[in-house]
Amino acid sequence: MLKDKKLAVLGAGKLGETLIRGLLEADVITIDNVMVTAGHQPRLDLLKERFGVKGTLSNPAAAEGADIILLSVKPQTVPLVVSEISDVLRPSQLLISVAASVSTAFIEKHLASPVPVIRAMPNTPCMLNKGMTGISPGKNASKEHTELAKFIFDSVGRTIVADEKHMDAITGLSASGPAFIYIIIESLAEAGVKVGLPRDIATELAAQTVVGAGSMVLETAEHPAKLKDSVTTPAGCTIDGILELEEGGLRVTLIKAVVKATHRAKELLET
Numbered sequence: 001m002l003k004d005k006k007l008a009v010l011g012a013g014k015l016g017e018t019l020i021r022g023l024l025e026a027d028v029i030t031i032d033n034v035m036v037t038a039g040h041q042p043r044l045d046l047l048k049e050r051f052g053v054k055g056t057l058s059n060p061a062a063a064e065g066a067d068i069i070l071l072s073v074k075p076q077t078v079p080l081v082v083s084e085i086s087d088v089l090r091p092s093q094l095l096i097s098v099a100a101s102v103s104t105a106f107i108e109k110h111l112a113s114p115v116p117v118i119r120a121m122p123n124t125p126c127m128l129n130k131g132m133t134g135i136s137p138g139k140n141a142s143k144e145h146t147e148l149a150k151f152i153f154d155s156v157g158r159t160i161v162a163d164e165k166h167m168d169a170i171t172g173l174s175a176s177g178p179a180f181i182y183i184i185i186e187s188l189a190e191a192g193v194k195v196g197l198p199r200d201i202a203t204e205l206a207a208q209t210v211v212g213a214g215s216m217v218l219e220t221a222e223h224p225a226k227l228k229d230s231v232t233t234p235a236g237c238t239i240d241g242i243l244e245l246e247e248g249g250l251r252v253t254l255i256k257a258v259v260k261a262t263h264r265a266k267e268l269l270e271t
């Protein structure tokens, strides 16, 4: 579906590189069909060294020759790059933007022709094919375009197609989420050290516990509260731990973290 398509990654920074790596590992793209751009030559040199990928500092040149254009510059740089590529893009291409905060309507408004646009919000575990991506089609994107975008992000993890009104919330939950979970893992590992475990063992125990608990939620489709109840024996040790979590306000803190990140996601285009 993708191997014979030409892909341009405009702004191949951290996320662009993550996606290239994930797609290569999933064996769904051919590096010879990929062209990357960046703001500065050293970035292109680094990507050439890492992947042998072709690069240019010209966004229009990269976009013109591609079937699929992945826009992965910072939200504040999107208006500039969209204005640069506006005249070269054609309705036969597909533009996928992973920029937080930038709506498909904004991009469509600044393009010279009715190019199909899809907004996607992946997260960094895409690097290990364990990503979570929300996808939302713009007004010119067909079912086939959405399927193609879904295929791309399915190859690096799970994908959901969502109404665009939810994209800032997806940004605040699953795109920012890995950072929140790393803090939880770090804290659990610290706790392990406090109760006498060597740090490397404590970190492995904590990380695999997060992986296992996440898999239980996804694979059993049980409500997390029910799964929690099944670990909690009357007068056992887990309930004592839960009491501490509730007293420390873990739930409210996590809810507020996602709410704040969602609000911030709405502002990124302007600031």
Ligand SMILES: NC(=O)c1ccc[n+]([C@@H]2O[C@H](COP(=O)([O-])OP(=O)(O)OC[C@H]3O[C@@H](n4cnc5c(N)ncnc54)[C@H](OP(=O)(O)O)[C@@H]3O)[C@@H](O)[C@H]2O)c1
Pocket (backbone or CB within 6 Å): 010, 011, 012, 013, 014, 015, 016, 037, 038, 039, 040, 041, 043, 044, 059, 072, 073, 074, 075, 077, 080, 081, 098, 099, 100, 101, 121, 122, 123, 124, 175
């Ligand atoms: N990081 C995440 O977890 C994540 C998750 C979901 C979505 N996103 C979205 O992905 C986008 C990129 O984020 P990031 O973390 O990958 O940022 P990043 O590492 O700063 O990458 C941005 C890249 O854009 C390049 N660039 C700057 N100006 C350019 C221009 N005029 N033309 C072409 N390229 C240009 C930069 O090149 P130089 O390095 O040469 O300056 C840099 O490599 C953002 O819109 C963000 O909202 C990120």
